[in-house]
Each structure stands twice: as C-alpha cells, then as structure tokens.
Ligand SMILES: Nc1ncnc2c1ncn2[C@@H]1O[C@H](COP(=O)(O)OP(=O)(O)OP(=O)(O)O)[C@@H](O)[C@H]1O
C-alpha cells in the first residue's frame with residue numbers, strides 16, 4: 501500500500517493507474533521542455549537556485565504514547581540549477597522526509613520549499629499536481645508496475661499527460677535509448693535485472709522533461725558495479741539535460757562518485773555542507789568523519805594501527821595522515837620534501853583517488869620524530885596545501 505501511495509503520488513497517477521479511465525486535463529505537454537536551459541551541463545552557480553529550502557520543518561504529531569517527531573528541523577538549503585546535491589545521513593535522520601518535502605508529497609509544518617521559483621508548499625492540490633510534473637523521482641525499489649512492459653512503464657506519465665500515441669512512442673523510445681535499454685522495451689519488470697529496472701525508473705522519471713530529479717536511495721538495492729553504472733547514467737543525464745539532481749543516500753561512495761556538493765543530515769538538521777572534495781578533505785563533524793572514515797582505503801592500515809602509540813617518548817617516527825586535494829594532490833610533494841629537507845619519509849598506507857573530477861590523496865606517512873617537532877616539515881606541507889594530522893608514534 502505504501503509503495504502504491506508513493507508511486508501514484510509521485511507520478512500524479514491514480515492509485516491503480518491501469519484502472520484509470522481518463523487522463524487529467526490540466527497538463528500542457530512539452531511545456532517543461534520548452535523552458536529547459538539552453539546550455540545544459542555543469543552547475544551554473546550564478547544561474548539562480550533551482551531548489552531553495554528556507555527554515556523547513558516537518559513535525560509529525562504525537563501518536564498514542566509517542567512524542568511528536570521533528571523529522572526536519574529548520575533546514576535551509578539552496579541548490580543551483582544543474583547541480584548534483586547529495587544528502588547523506590543515517591537511518592531515521594530525515595532523508596526521505598526531506599526529499600518528499602521537495603516534491604510536495606510531504607507538506608512542511610514550517611518554512612518554504614521553492615522549486616524553480618514556485619513555493620510548492622503554498623500551492624493548492626491542482627497546482628501542486630502540475631508543478632510535480634517538473635520533478636522526477638526514482639526509488640530504492642524502482643516502483644515499476646509489474647503488469648506493464650518497460651515501454652509502457654515509461655509511457656505512463658505521458659499517457660496521464662494526454663499525449664498522442666505517436667508522440668508517446670517517439671518520446672519513450674528516445675528515453676529507453678538514453679538509458680541504454682532500447683532492446684528491452686517489451687520486457688516486463690520480472691524479466692529485468694535490478695540495474696535494468698532502475699534504468700526504466702530513470703527513463704520514466706525523465707518522461708515529463710523535469711527540471712529536477714530526486715533520488716531516494718536509488719542504488720541501495722544494487723551491487724557495487726551496477727551502482728556505479730546507474731550513478732554514471734545519472735551524471736550523464738545531469739550533464740546532457742542540465743537536470744538538477746538531489747540524491748539521498750547513506751553511502752559515502754555514492755556521494756563521492758557523482759555529487760558536486762553534499763549536506764550531512766542528522767536528527768532533521770543539516771549539520772555540515774560543502775563541496776564534496778572539501779568535506780572529504782576537512783570534515784568538521786564526527787558524523788561526516790564517520791561516513792568518510794568508512795570508505796575503503798581511509799582507515800589506518802591494521803598493521804600500522806597495531807603498532808601506533810599515543811606517547812611520543814622514545815618513538816623513532818611521527819605518523820601523519822596527509823590529505824591533499826586538487827592541484828596539491830598532483831604534486832610530487834613527498835619526494836620533493838624528502839629531498840629538499842634531507843629526511844626519509846616512509847609511506848605506510850593510503851588512497852589515491854578522484855572526487856568528482858578532482859584528484860584526492862590521503863596518505864599515512866612516517867617521518868623522523870625530530871623532523872616533525874620543531875622542523876620546517878609541517879609548514880612546508882601546509883604551504884603546499886596538505887592537511888596534516890598526527891595520528892600517533894611508532
Ligand atoms: N509519517 C510519519 N509519521 C510519523 N513519524 C514519521 C513519519 N515519517 C517519518 N517519520 C519519522 O521521522 C524520522 C525521519 O524519517 P525518514 O523516513 O525521513 O528517515 P530516513 O533518513 O529516510 O531513514 P532511512 O535511511 O531509514 O530511510 C524518523 O524518526 C521517522 O520515524
């Protein structure tokens with residue numbers, strides 16, 4: 501029942517769409533497409549915010565003996581058109597409530613939700629239905645209708661919009677081609693893999709030419725390889741169509757793969773926000789640190805952890821965690837400083853990666869104890885853009 505509620509409202513369909521008699525009259529097909537920005541691609545920054553949340557709260561009232569729940573607590577976010585904005589948080593943090601508030605499935609108890617210049621929380625039901633066609637949504641469990649083929653699932657929002665069969669045919673085939681499923685158009689959901697089902701879900705979400713695409717844990721039911729392919733598809737959709745994407749997840753790998761900015765949500769509040777590479781390099785909250793720390797390659801290597809001591813007395817080396825992003829990560833910093841300062845630097849572990857298009861390096865190194873205490877090493881590392889943390893002594 502929950503699933504049908506969600507999908508029907510998100511698609512603005514009746515609860516059991518296959519039994520629907522007539523399409524709703526109010527839609528003007530193609531209106532959203534006509535307003536699409538001329539230069540899709542990277543976030544515009546100055547091009548105006550696509551989604552603005554101002555002091556948004558959602559309190560679920562007390563029920564039975566339970567206290568009221570503040571699922572969202574004064575959240576303010578501004579997301580420019582064309583950005584991929586990730587929201588990461590633990591279970592119960594308020595992620596789904598947040599995303600449901602953005603497409604008007606949930607009405608805030610305080611504040612405003614402005615999508616494409618329209619305060620959707622102030623709209624009446626009919627106007628909200630119209631506005632929702634400009635907001636696509638994809639779901640963790642795909643929410644496809646099992647009795648419809650891939651083609652007919654994607655066609656559904658267009659049928660509801662009253663498009664001609666010919667227009668629907670052209671549009672759906674184009675969308676199935678975009679998501680790489682042109683050859684699977686007549687398959688039913690049961691005949692498709694999880695990744696293929698999500699591709700159908702993405703094609704369906706794009707059918708009404710939305711300016712905004714919302715994704716609630718859309719890759720959580722998929723294996724890592726399929727997750728990457730779906731994330732790549734979302735990045736391509738963002739780049740080709742200029743669609744703003746809000747992506748909810750509890751996995752930092754998802755954020756790292758395609759998001760431009762990230763907000764960390766906890767107990768209904770955004771407790772930290774920034775460019776993904778900045779939050780990765782300089783997490784400010786313990787929650788952000790915990791999410792980032794759980795990524796492969798981030799942990800202190802077990803063999804090193806077993807030898808680390810907190811007390812520097814008598815230790816030969818100081819062990820540092822160096823974090824470098826952007827241009828700093830591309831320099832031969834370690835070898836240059838070793839040569840110029842005449843010290844040995846032991847590489848003890850770490851990760852060299854890219855976040856978005858930016859190089860990122862996290863290195864565990866051991867430096868002679870004397871070289872760290874009082875020497876120029878720290879200043880030289882920091883001048884080169886490295887963040888340094890002493891994590892112990894060996
Ligand atoms: N309809 C509702 N009525 C009462 N409380 C609700 C309702 N929906 C959500 N909540 C509560 O609001 C809080 C946030 O829920 P939400 O579903 O947004 O979390 P989430 O971050 O999406 O969690 P998960 O990762 O488990 O999906 C939780 O405490 C939840 O119990």
Ligand SMILES: [Mg+2]
Pocket residue numbers: 595596597
């Ligand atoms: Mg959720």
